[in-house]
Amino acid sequence: MPRKSSGSSPPPTVGVLGLGYMGLASAAAFARRGVQVTGYDVVADRRETVRSGSSPFHEEGLGELVASETASGRLRVVDSIGEVVASSEILFLCLPTPPLPNGRIDLGPIEKGARDLGAAIAHADGFRLVVVKSTVVPGTAERVLAPILRSSAGKGPEELGVASNPEFLAEGTMVADALHPDRIVVGVEDTRSAKLLQALYAVFDSPLVVVTPAGAEMTKYAANSFLAMKISFANEISRFSERVGVDVDDVVRGFGSDPRIGERFLRAGPGFGGSCFSKDVRAFVRSARDQGVRLRLAEQIVGANDDQTLHAATLVRDQLPPGAGATVALLGLSFKEGTDDLRESRALPIAQELARHGVRVRAHDPAALAGFRRWLAAEPASVQSVVTAVDTVEEALRGADAAVLQVPWPEYLAWPSSWTRRMRRPVLVDLRRAFPQARAASQKLRLVRLGDGRTIHAPETPSPQRRPVARSRRGGARRVG
Numbered sequence: 001m002p003r004k005s006s007g008s009s010p011p012p013t014v015g016v017l018g019l020g021y022m023g024l025a026s027a028a029a030f031a032r033r034g035v036q037v038t039g040y041d042v043v044a045d046r047r048e049t050v051r052s053g054s055s056p057f058h059e060e061g062l063g064e065l066v067a068s069e070t071a072s073g074r075l076r077v078v079d080s081i082g083e084v085v086a087s088s089e090i091l092f093l094c095l096p097t098p099p100l101p102n103g104r105i106d107l108g109p110i111e112k113g114a115r116d117l118g119a120a121i122a123h124a125d126g127f128r129l130v131v132v133k134s135t136v137v138p139g140t141a142e143r144v145l146a147p148i149l150r151s152s153a154g155k156g157p158e159e160l161g162v163a164s165n166p167e168f169l170a171e172g173t174m175v176a177d178a179l180h181p182d183r184i185v186v187g188v189e190d191t192r193s194a195k196l197l198q199a200l201y202a203v204f205d206s207p208l209v210v211v212t213p214a215g216a217e218m219t220k221y222a223a224n225s226f227l228a229m230k231i232s233f234a235n236e237i238s239r240f241s242e243r244v245g246v247d248v249d250d251v252v253r254g255f256g257s258d259p260r261i262g263e264r265f266l267r268a269g270p271g272f273g274g275s276c277f278s279k280d281v282r283a284f285v286r287s288a289r290d291q292g293v294r295l296r297l298a299e300q301i302v303g304a305n306d307d308q309t310l311h312a313a314t315l316v317r318d319q320l321p322p323g324a325g326a327t328v329a330l331l332g333l334s335f336k337e338g339t340d341d342l343r344e345s346r347a348l349p350i351a352q353e354l355a356r357h358g359v360r361v362r363a364h365d366p367a368a369l370a371g372f373r374r375w376l377a378a379e380p381a382s383v384q385s386v387v388t389a390v391d392t393v394e395e396a397l398r399g400a401d402a403a404v405l406q407v408p409w410p411e412y413l414a415w416p417s418s419w420t421r422r423m424r425r426p427v428l429v430d431l432r433r434a435f436p437q438a439r440a441a442s443q444k445l446r447l448v449r450l451g452d453g454r455t456i457h458a459p460e461t462p463s464p465q466r467r468p469v470a471r472s473r474r475g476g477a478r479r480v481g
């Protein structure tokens with residue numbers, strides 16, 4: 001049941017530690033809902049940027065939200081954890097939990113944050129509630145972070161509560177997600193903390209699910225693993241569809257309209273990216289294994305995703321003229337539209353795979369070019385010698401044998417005919433199935449859509465008597481219709 005704020009007393013004050021993608025969006029959304037928010041980040045530049053009313057990264061609508069909430073005074077950035085603790089009843093940990101090579105998450109940064117926060121709470125009067133908003137495996141808040149917090153604060157549970165409140169917002173739609181959450185999940189171990197979080201979240205018009213801390217932590221992993229599995233399932237149907245001349249969207253419409261299934265997250269593409277899915281699925285599997293439980297379905301998700309990315313790169317190579325030295329314009333480098341985040345972006349392994357086969361790649365993105373250049377600078381010479389980041393789409397397309405739509409940024413979808421004329425061969429490989437087919441026809445582009453077997457065929461026009469044949473460089477010639 002959605003709850004309404006009583007309006008009788010102001011909501012509890014909030015402190016946010018970590019003004020990264022998730023922390024900043026959450027902080028700004030609390031402020032927009034009338035909560036007094038104090039933020040802190042260990043990086044001084046980031047503090048300065050937010051204090052001056054800007055977002056340190058590109059995220060649709062976030063800059064505007066930060067500007068208005070810093071101007072209103074509801075979002076304030078300070079230079080020490082002590083100042084955050086002094087002005088906040090509830091303290092959110094929005095710190096990184098990056099992956100380790102063995103699949104577990106690195107708790108180092110959040111443990112350090114908890115230690116520093118505990119030390120600052122030692123000097124505070126009155127009850128404080130620390131809420132773990134970062135994604136952590138079940139049991140972390142209660143068994144790892146609460147003991148650190150309480151021992152460095154020198155306080156017991158009656159003065160220092162610890163709760164879990166995983167965040168479900170997604171990059172690209174962070175502002176809308178943070179302002180209008182589908183649901184809010186909180187994990188609490190005592191009624192005082194539960195009441196405080198209920199009072200805070202009354203400012204949102206969203207259902208509140210109250211469970212145990214470990215239950216809340218598990219919910220986040222179950223949600224992300226299920227979504228990643230849905231995407232991978234659609235990608236496998238998509239590969240089969242390509243082979244037999246079917247458009248995967250026709251299939252998804254047919255089975256996704258079953259309300260037990262649902263069409264969302266059944267969109268075929270080059271594989272999921274972003275900082276969360278792969279990291280969370282691997283940590284979920286690993287954490288279950290550590291407890292003696294096999295998650296066989298979840299174990300397959302990351303491998304299935306890698307297969308799809310490799311397939312996307314092969315689909316691109318299949319459209320190029322034979323022989324070495326073909327040039328591809330890679331359009332869109334972030335992991336999805338609306339963000340400049342390159343973490344786990346499929347553009348990176350696709351560029352590497354094309355480079356490995358001697359394909360020259362000219363890469364463009366309206367928001368993520370600087371980050372891509374940093375990534376490229378750390379790549380081996382074999383990649384750097386064939387992959388170039390370019391400032392304009394025109395430069396990327398000049399003399400290209402194919403363009404690859406990796407992110408459907410609106411400017412790419414608006415494709416003027418002058419762009420087609422810059423290409424050596426007017427082929428657009430749409431890995432996101434987002435380019436309007438009518439526009440491709442009007443701009444004289446041959447559109448090859450991932451997951452649409454009707455559009456995938458060899459560069460040469462097949463004989464009308466024969467079914468189209470696609471040449472897979474992995475599997476040889478194959479029938480597609």
Ligand SMILES: NC(=O)c1ccc[n+]([C@@H]2O[C@H](COP(=O)([O-])OP(=O)(O)OC[C@H]3O[C@@H](n4cnc5c(N)ncnc54)[C@H](O)[C@@H]3O)[C@@H](O)[C@H]2O)c1
Nearest residue numbers: 018019020021022023041042095096097113134135167171
């Ligand atoms: N990015 C998302 O879309 C998203 C969505 C849901 C959940 N999450 C989870 O949220 C957490 C944070 O993710 P993110 O993408 O915002 O990471 P991020 O790297 O963008 O942000 C983390 C921030 O914390 C700061 N920081 C590190 N140590 C600190 C300390 N001791 N004190 C203060 N600040 C410190 C860093 O400087 C950085 O600005 C992760 O657990 C992630 O899994 C992220």
